[in-house]
Amino acid sequence: xxxxxxxxxxxxxxxxxxxxxxxxxxxxxxxxxxxxxxxxxxxxxxxxxxxxxxxxxxxxxxxxxxxxxxxxxxxxxxxxxxxxxxxxxxxxxxxxxxxxxxxxxxxxxxxxxxxxxxxxxxxxxxxxxxxxxxxxxxxxxxxxxxxxxxxxxxxxxxxxxxxxxxxxxxxxxxxxxxxxxxxxxxxxxxxxxxxxxxxxxxxxxxxxxxxxxxxxxxxxxxxxx
Amino acid sequence: xxxxxxxxxxxxxxxxxxxxxxxxxxxxxxxxxxxxxxxxxxxxxxxxxxxxxxxxxxxxxxxxxxxxxxxxxxxxxxxxxxxxxxxxxxxxxxxxxxxxxxxxxxxxxxxxxxxxxxxxxxxxxxxxxxxxxxxxxxxxxxxxxxxxxxxxxxxxxxxxxxxxxxxxxxxxxxxxxxxxxxxxxxxxxxxxxxxxxxxxxxxxxxxxxxxxxxxxxxxxxxxxxxxxxxxxxxxxxxxxxxxxxxxxxxxxxxxxxxxxxxxxxxxxxx
Numbered sequence: 001x002x003x004x005x006x007x008x009x010x011x012x013x014x015x016x017x018x019x020x021x022x023x024x025x026x027x028x029x030x031x032x033x034x035x036x037x038x039x040x041x042x043x044x045x046x047x048x049x050x051x052x053x054x055x056x057x058x059x060x061x062x063x064x065x066x067x068x069x070x071x072x073x074x075x076x077x078x079x080x081x082x083x084x085x086x087x088x089x090x091x092x093x094x095x096x097x098x099x100x101x102x103x104x105x106x107x108x109x110x111x112x113x114x115x116x117x118x119x120x121x122x123x124x125x126x127x128x129x130x131x132x133x134x135x136x137x138x139x140x141x142x143x144x145x146x147x148x149x150x151x152x153x154x155x156x157x158x159x160x161x162x163x164x165x166x167x168x169x170x171x172x173x174x175x176x177x178x179x180x181x182x183x184x185x186x187x188x189x190x191x192x193x194x195x196x197x198x199x200x201x202x203x204x205x206x207x208x209x210x211x212x213x214x215x216x217x218x219x220x221x222x223x224x225x
Numbered sequence: 226x227x228x229x230x231x232x233x234x235x236x237x238x239x240x241x242x243x244x245x246x247x248x249x250x251x252x253x254x255x256x257x258x259x260x261x262x263x264x265x266x267x268x269x270x271x272x273x274x275x276x277x278x279x280x281x282x283x284x285x286x287x288x289x290x291x292x293x294x295x296x297x298x299x300x301x302x303x304x305x306x307x308x309x310x311x312x313x314x315x316x317x318x319x320x321x322x323x324x325x326x327x328x329x330x331x332x333x334x335x336x337x338x339x340x341x342x343x344x345x346x347x348x349x350x351x352x353x354x355x356x357x358x359x360x361x362x363x364x365x366x367x368x369x370x371x372x373x374x375x376x377x378x379x380x381x382x383x384x385x386x387x388x389x390x391x392x393x394x395x396x397x398x399x400x401x402x403x404x405x406x407x408x409x410x411x412x413x414x415x416x417x418x419x420x421x422x423x424x425x426x427x428x429x430x431x432x433x434x435x436x437x438x439x440x441x442x443x444x445x446x447x448x449x450x451x452x453x454x455x456x457x458x459x460x461x462x463x464x465x466x467x468x469x470x471x472x473x474x475x476x477x478x479x480x481x482x483x484x485x486x487x488x489x490x491x492x493x494x495x
Contacts, residue, residue, distance in 0.1 A: 002360045006367035013368055017375025030376065036343040037372045039315050040365055042306035043347030049303045050354055052295070069292040076296030084304025095328035098308055105304065111265040112272065113301055115485070116294040119276040122482050125475035126280055132468070142461045149465025150472075157473050174420070184466055187424045191431020192463025194389050195456070198432070199439045201385030208374035208381075219370050220363055 007214045014212035052077060080108055149184055156181020230285060237286065241271055244490075251492060270490040273482050315340060393432045395425040431459040 017033055020026035056070035082088040082104075089104025090096060098105050138144040155161035161177035168175045174183070210216035249263035256262050275290035316323045317332045318340045324331040350365035352358045437449065438456030445453040487493045 002363065006363040009364055009367040010371035010374070013371030014375035014378070017372065018378055021379050032339070033372050034376065035314060036340075036346070037369060038310050039340075039343035040347045040350060040369060042303075042310045043350045043365075045299075045303045045306045047351055047353055049299050050351070052299050054354070066288065069288050072289055072292040073296035076293045077300045078296075080297045080300030081303065084300055085307055093328065094326075098304065107265065108297065109301065111269045112293065112297050115269040115272045115482070116276060116290060116297070118478050119273045119482050120294065122475060122479035123276060123279060125472065125479045128468075128472050128475055132472070142457055145458050145461040146465040146468070149462040150469040151465075153466050153469030154472060157469075183424075184462060187427040188431055188459055188462040189466040191428045192435055192459045194393060194428070194432045195435025195439065195460070196463070197385045197389050198436060201381045201389070204377050204381040205386070208378040211370055211374040212378070219366060 003217075003220060006220055007217070011212055011214060014208070018212075049077065049081070076112070080105070083108055149189075152177060152184060153181050156184075234285065237271075241267060244270070248490070266490055270486055273486060277482075315344070319344075389432075393429060395428060397425055397429060398422065430455070435459050 013033065016026070017030055020029040053074065056073050058064075059067050059070045060074070083090065084098060084105045087094065087098070087105075089107075090098065090100070091102060092100065096103075099109070100106060132150075136143070136147045136150070138147055155164070156178045161181070165176040165178075173179050207216065211219075245263055245267045248267055249260050252259035252263050272290050272293070275286040278284055279287040312327050312329060316327055317329050318334065318337045321331045321333075346365040346368050350362050353362035434452045434456035436456070437452045438445075438460065440453075443449060484495065488495050
């Protein structure tokens with residue numbers, strides 16, 4: 001029950017979806033299963049929310065390290081849940097859009113979620129700069145190529161790139177940094193991306209087969225019972 | 226908590242209140258709910274600066290912002306998932322009464338009972354929270370894994386394998402349209418024959434050598450080794466380009482936050 005049933009479910013669902021491509025009456029099954037997947041994913045969000053509450057309530061009750069911040073997490077979670085799930089502070093009836101301007105949900109989204117999310121990602125700019133300072137030393141040929149490509153792309157996307165090589169005549173615009181950046185993106189970069197994508201494609205196909213045939217079982221966890 | 230930390234926290238609270246008052250005074254007469262608007266802008270600025278304070282080191286303000294983000298984003302995705310997927314796609318297929326309640330258009334169908342399957346599997350997934358019956362959630366997980374494997378098997382085979390190989394086999398000798406056109410145009414527009422040929426050669430050789438680099442069943446020596454080395458160079462250009470793009474994306478986000486701080490919060494005209 002604990003191991004064989006999940007393996008059977010994976011095999012049946014995976015095999016049916018692969019065969020559905022070849023059998024016209026089963027064509028819609030792929031869409032149905034995708035919708036099933038989305039619905040289960042929502043339950044997974046609820047599981048995540050429940051687990052978050054459990055973890056932070058435990059931390060709070062046991063007065064573990066940094067427990068006061070758990071109050072912040074729980075309060076933020078409950079406030080957003082009240083605004084989003086129970087539509088508190090949302091003008092209009094139950095059918096009205098959650099993202100309507102002036103609703104509590106949209107206000108929290110604009111004033112808390114967006115600033116926090118974008119600043120978190122913006123913070124990475126500093127760490128990327130710091131990492132590139134360490135990594136971008138032209139120690140060998142490969143590192144130099146990487147450095148030059150990144151440098152051209154960065155320069156090509158800024159006004160500085162246009163200023164530096166703006167004097168190059170139009171008939172040799174290949175040497176203008178913005179054009180060179182475009183060429184790098186469209187030719188060698190595309191070739192490299194394609195080689196990687198072909199590798200990924202083969203990897204995904206073989207991993208999918210391993211999962212469907214029950215060779216790969218790590219997702220079931222370590223319990224063998 | 227250290228005395229210094231308490232003093233800094235008190236100072237920041239005072240600054241926050243001061244900023245709120247100044248912003249409210251600046252917005253007075255311009256907007257109807259200026260006190261609320263001023264609070265929201267000040268709070269957003271406080272959160273932005275709290276996250277950026279991590280550049281100094283981990284501190285209580287960063288931890289506050291980080292914990293708030295975790296709580297808010299969990300509830301955000303729960304809410305969006307519930308209203309867009311459960312109410313938007315599931316309820317109209319499951320129940321007429323619930324469709325009326327949620328004011329969504331009911332979609333009748335003979336085999337709509339099949340939509341109970343994901344509901345049951347979803348409920349089984351919640352059993353993960355139970356210590357004794359957590360193993361039942363594996364059934365739902367198995368469905369998710371099976372669906373992903375089945376869909377990705379075909380999808381990746383088509384888009385990442387067959388289509389990419391097909392797109393790589395491009396004409397290496399483009400149609401000859403006369404010497405003048407062939408040599409005169411170096412402006413990188415695709416119409417230039419020389420440029421188009423150069424691009425096609427780069428793509429063909431780049432993909433081939435890149436794949437050779439990833440082929441580990443044969444020792445990388447001789448001609449094969451040289452092709453593999455060229456493959457590394459192509460991949461290095463790709464990584465460099467991706468890196469450059471990532472940096473640009475992050476910098477533009479940072480510019481957005483700095484613009485917010487200076488224009489929306491501090492009121493500079495930039």
